[in-house]
Amino acid sequence: MSLPDTxxxxxxxxxxxxxxxxxxxxxxxxxxxxxxxEVIAAGICGTDLHIADDExxxxxxxxxGHEVTGEVAVVGDEVSDGWLGxxxxxxxxxxxxxxxxxxxxxxxxxxxxRRSIGSRENGGxxxxxxxxxRNLHELPSSVGRHAGALAEPLACVxxxxxxxxxxxxxxxxxxxxxxxxxxxxxQAAQLAGGRVLLVGLERDRAxxxxxxxxxxxxxxxxxxxxxxxxxxxxxxxxxxxxxxxxLGFEMLGSRGHYVQVGIFxxxxxxxxxxxxxKEATVTSGNASxxxxxxxxxxxxxxxxxxxxxxxxxxxxxxxxxxxxxxRAGEGMKYVLDPRExx
Ligand SMILES: [Zn+2]
Ligand SMILES: [Zn+2]
Numbered sequence: 509m510s511l512p513d514t515x516x517x518x519x520x521x522x523x524x525x526x527x528x529x530x531x532x533x534x535x536x537x538x539x540x541x542x543x544x545x546e547v548i549a550a551g552i553c554g555t556d557l558h559i560a561d562d563e564x565x566x567x568x569x570x571x572x573g574h575e576v577t578g579e580v581a582v583v584g585d586e587v588s589d590g591w592l593g594x595x596x597x598x599x600x601x602x603x604x605x606x607x608x609x610x611x612x613x614x615x616x617x618x619x620x621x622r623r624s625i626g627s628r629e630n631g632g633x634x635x636x637x638x639x640x641x642r643n644l645h646e647l648p649s650s651v652g653r654h655a656g657a658l659a660e661p662l663a664c665v666x667x668x669x670x671x672x673x674x675x676x677x678x679x680x681x682x683x684x685x686x687x688x689x690x691x692x693x694x695q696a697a698q699l700a701g702g703r704v705l706l707v708g709l710e711r712d713r714a715x716x717x718x719x720x721x722x723x724x725x726x727x728x729x730x731x732x733x734x735x736x737x738x739x740x741x742x743x744x745x746x747x748x749x750x751x752x753x754x755l756g757f758e759m760l761g762s763r764g765h766y767v768q769v770g771i772f773x774x775x776x777x778x779x780x781x782x783x784x785x786k787e788a789t790v791t792s793g794n795a796s797x798x799x800x801x802x803x804x805x806x807x808x809x810x811x812x813x814x815x816x817x818x819x820x821x822x823x824x825x826x827x828x829x830x831x832x833x834x835r836a837g838e839g840m841k842y843v844l845d846p847r848e849x850x
Pocket of ligand 2 (some may be wrong): 604605606608610611612621
C-alpha cells in the first residue's frame with residue numbers, strides 16, 4: 509500500500525488559546541521496527557484540553573491524539589507481516605532513552621527523555637500514524653471498533669490502581685468524578701472486589717446514569733454534602749477539581765489510601781493535614797506502562813466495558829464541537845474518526 513505524502517491532522521499548531529487547528533501534516537513511512545496504522549478512532553481526553561490551554565507540555569506544531577486505535581496498514585523492515593490488518597491500540601511512548609533506571613525498570617513513563625504521541629510526536633488525530641511495533645496491542649473482538657481508543661485510558665487506570673495494587677476485596681472505594689477516567693476506575697475497582705460508590709454533581713447526572721447502567725452505585729452530591737458511605741478505605745479522585753480533592757481527604761478513612769487520578773492543571777488548596785491525622789497513603793500514576801497495558805488488555809476480557817463510554821464519533825472537521833462538548837462535560841468520550849471526512 510502506498511501512503512500519501514501528507515494528510516489532514518488536528519494539531520497544537522502554536523501556543524495560546526487559538527493554537528489548535530487542522531494542518532497538512534507529513535505522513536512518514538515506517539522505519540525499521542515501525543508500523544503505520546490507519547487510524548479508526550482517537551479519543552479526546554482531558555489532557556488534550558490541558559495541551560490546548562498550555563497546561564501540559566507540547567512541541568507545536570504537532571498532531572494531537574494519544575488514545576488511538578486502528579488497523580496496521582504498512583509494516584517496516586524487521587516487523588512481522590503478521591501484524592498487517594490487525595486491529596490494535598497503541599502505547600503512547602514514541603521513544604525513550606532505554607538506559608535510565610526508570611526505563612530499565614519498566615517505567616518509560618517516568619523517563620525524562622520520553623517523547624509521547626499527541627504532544628511531542630504526531631499522534632492519532634489523523635488518518636495515518638507511524639509508531640514503533642513494540643507499542644502495539646491487539647484488541648479482542650469484543651471491543652467495538654471506535655471503543656478501542658479507550659484502551660489507553662484503561663491502561664492508565666491499571667497503572668493507577670494495580671501497580672502496586674491499592675484495592676483489596678471488600679474495601680469501600682469512593683470514586684469522585686464520573687468522567688471517562690472515573691467510570692473506568694469505578695469498573696476496575698469493582699472488578700478488584702471493591703464496594704464502589706461513584707459520586708458527581710447535578711450536572712453529571714447523565715454520566716452517572718450511564719455508570720449506573722454498568723452496575724455501578726452512584727450518587728449526586730448536593731452543595732457541601734458528604735455522601736452516606738463507610739469511611740472509604742480507598743478514595744480515587746478523578747475530577748481533577750479542587751473541591752473533589754477536598755472531599756476526598758475529608759472523607760477518607762484512617763489508614764486509608766488516596767489515589768489522585770485527575771489532573772488539576774494548576775495548584776489547588778487541599779487539607780494535607782489529613783494525611784498526618786489519618787495516617788493516609790497517597791499515590792498516583794503518571795500515564796501508563798508496558799505492564800499496565802498488558803493488564804488492561806486482560807481486563808478487557810474480564811468484564812470492563814468500553815463501548816458504552818463512546819458518546820459520539822465525529823470527523824476531523826467537527827473537532828471544535830467535540831472539544832467544546834468535552835470541555836463542557838457533556839456526554840462521556842468523543843472520538844475523532846479521521847476517515848469520516850477523507
Ligand atoms: Zn488521555
Ligand atoms: Zn529513560
